[in-house]
Amino acid sequence: MSTRKTFRTSLWVGSTYFIEGLPYMIVKFMSFVFFTDMGVREALLGLLNLLGIPWNLKFLWAPFLDIFGTKRGWFLKIQAVLIVLTFAIAVLAGFVSKDDPSSISILQLIAFIFVALGFVAATNDVAIDAYYLEGLSDPKEQAAYSGLRVLTYRFAVIYARSVLVAIAGLVNWFWSFGAGAATLLAFLILHKFLLPKFEAKREGPRSTVKEAMDNFKRSFASYFKRDRIVLILFFIICYKLGDEILFSMNTPFLMRELLVTKTQLSLISGMVGSFSVIGGAMLGAWWIAKQGLKKAIWPITIFMNINILAYVFLAVIRPQANTFNGLALIAFVHSYENIAAGLGNAALTIYLMSLCNREFKAAHYAVGTAVMSLGATVIGSLGGALVEQIGYVWLFTISFMASIPSIALLLWLPVEEKK
Template structure:
């Protein structure tokens, strides 16, 4: 029981630490730029802050080849805290050019930190435990996003953006200190004895040689396309409806994130009991059907109560989808290159989010919010077809065993 509690604790803290910088880059930046009066086109372009997550597979072998995962994640957290503190300078005068540069730097550091955390998780836990704790890791990640897009945004609205960014820096530094002291040592690596660069090529080769990999790659690329397209415009859409910083922090940051956590935990339970093969299609369908809810909001302009219900439903569905995708990605990680394999999958996962999100502002400005959200739903349909047609070879033996126990 004591060992299980310690495992629960470090999974929660490391994935909280992974989610907070991501929230700053991908969510708080949008709130900041919206507050500063940036156009829809500029806000859409902020999705290109996701490029480091798309490209991280190119330097992911460094995580496997040099130092251990614990050292990587602690050092990255120390540096990330410093970069978060730098944001107080553009916050003073709403300097969007400087803010964009700092957010992009944070994105590169955060992507590297993600790989160290994911590698530590995969290296430390057995395959069955990886699936069992998938709901917890998603929930911890989403709690960090609640703090980022909820608490920190509310602090910005009630006090100032300077207070927001200083609070973020203090939290990240606190996590670094805690992890240095409390995190168990990284398990010894069983490969790369000579630390040769040919290991990187071998990692990519083994990933691409997995059975059914073309189906898997297509699903990873397209799974979040519609959801990401919609998400890129939610903040400016709520601003368009008249909701300010504090209200948006409560709606998307607090209500939305709490329901996302519930969805993620429920998704972990469903996957562990049904197996990923049987859970894939229904959970993908729920995620996709939640997107048109925003088209309805744009059409009828309802009361704040209905806005809250819609945000909660969509975010719960997104939590279900996240649990599905995380287990699917972990099942593609094999052998001695698991950190690199996961980095490849998670980088591909975010490609669609970056591309469709980057141009979403131009599309929304051109067609209006109702049509835009309907187009986002259309972008989700290919993932449904792939979930329906996914070959059985991706859900056999080892894969099914990873879904064999309950979360936590």
């Protein structure tokens, strides 16, 4: 591959995966910070975890993107809709005041737009992943750019958590969401002229609806025909369940119980937390490459889950972020827990990949990730109601207890090493 082509490929791979990560963070992270800042009660904040449902279900409508239009066309149209919805949230956020009772109806409308934005953003993921596989059909090329995909997606996570949240803290939410919409617009203009038209060169008829659905059923059925599938599914759901319960109410805990401001949150969650997760994931990948998944998954799982107790400790002593020592301790524990979470992410990702057979690799991985996030979506939605009834100390204690089954299941779990 020529240097010019390599650079162009790197540019569109990097930019598309940045735009895959940014809408996800607007929906899944910024919504939490916004509604927490607006004084919404914990029980309702917990329900924001249900915004993850579109990502759980996106594999159901993914085949239709291959039937109607092109991946590039889908991606550009979807990105335009993302801009409109994000800007609509920005405009409405400009009229909201947490001290004004009349703002409730506006907050309800914003919540509805977030739901719509979630479905569009999840479809955006499908279009980008499909476009990537269409443009880089050679598995060696896909592997060569996999690191860039992860890196630029993480840049989007850091950008949303740090820059956009910091704008909300330093100015207001109109400018925060407005900056998000402007970023999406800038990338839409770039992609309009940058993205190659791979599918225009493709010969032969496109799949029919029946062919696509038959292939979908076959790939779906083959995933569930493996030995000990019930045990495997239960393990996937349970593996990060403790972490997911903890992080389901992490933002309200930091902002309300420990008095972390939006600007401080942009540093703790955006910079410290994001880089800690990346570092943990890299350490986990190295560990597994050195020891093998079968040996490494045990200590990684135990370490990941025991570290939940660090948040129980925070909830008990409640250090305040308006003091230097308090902020330093909060940042340290947050970093420590995110490193452990990154280790677990690496182990679970590699395990999910080991379950994929060659013929249906993309479909099997999509099913695995959907099952993986099921616990976070469903059980995480109850976190706010639990906080109102029993408080954060007991929520985080339950989080630790919920992590124990994943350790126990390792005794019987079939773990295959991919050669």
